[in-house]
Amino acid sequence: MKCQHCGSNLNIEDKFCSFCGEPNPFAVQHQREMEQFTSDYIETKEEVIKETQGKSRRAGRITVIAVLAALVCIMGLLVFKADDINYWREDKAIADNKDKYMAVVEQLMADEDILGLAYYMQETRIVWNSSFDDYYKVFTTASDYRRMYEYTVELMEIKYQDYSYSTEEEIIENIAEELSSMFEDCERQQFDKDREFSNGKKEFMDATVEQAKLLMRVVFGISAEEADALPTMTEARINVLLEDSYEKKNQK
């Protein structure tokens, strides 16, 4: 630019003319404008930095919340499945100690302790463990016998109790149902495997059936022939036989 007084060349930043020494009015304005620009630049820069940091901070927070929410969902699912996890752990413990449980089962079978076996398999939960699949029919038979035995004792004691939840007819019906179920469970079905009947299992189930027949003879007074015919009868026929026999026995 030119000096207003002497016309010589000046830079806009020069406050005074280097030739005539007169003040340059544009320099002050220029400086003011430069300061304003610098201030605006710094402010804008700070705003942009803050904005960018704010966005990344927001993204970080959203990520944290998303991760927390995912963890909450996973833990919620685990809590919901806690029982299943416990059962899996118990089943694994059973499978790891299979020999110990097997020894007890074999002893109970050898002693023909049907009730002992029925309660042992239930209390230890081995009845639901896949390591004992070969004993499924033995366990089911023992379980049927256990229920039938308990109903029979309930029938015997009912006369001496002030109050009973069930009538004699209902209990006899339950006994007939368990007997029928037990006879069916002992029989070999189409998809049963050989190992479910081997190694003394068939003998144990046969012994259980014989015990059941004897119990019916003692409690209901049925004859040996009627007892032998029980496995061939339907549940309804067993029920009728037991009811009639019980009535006859009580009349005596």
Added chain:
Amino acid sequence: MRKRIRNSKKKSGEERLFGFVTTVLSLILVILICVFIHAVMQSHDPYLADAEELLRTINSGNYESAISMVHENRANGVDETTDSDFIQPYAVVDYLQAELDYRMSIEAGESAKAASSKVRMNEAYKKMGDMQFKAKEIDRMIIGE
């Protein structure tokens, strides 16, 4: 300037919301972790009858329940050796079962088994102590008088 103030208020509002949500989720997570640990540490303890409950059951004549209780206890290792209060009630149940076995053996004509059952009956009868009066009740019940 006003925009800057507005923006700063909006940002602090967002921060408060994020803080609140994070706190709530963290609390829920901690609670769920505690519940999960408690659920997993808890094993499926079986319900076992104590001697008093067993005696009450026998005294009420509910032998069917008493048989269940005794067998469940024994399957879980709770027997007369763990608590001497169990001797008499267990003996009552053993007597009942031994007598049923005895009568079944007689019915089947198996004298050896019948003799063995009779021995079990006598042993159980001795252990019944002052509950020996229950033997007559059991006899009557089984015979059906």
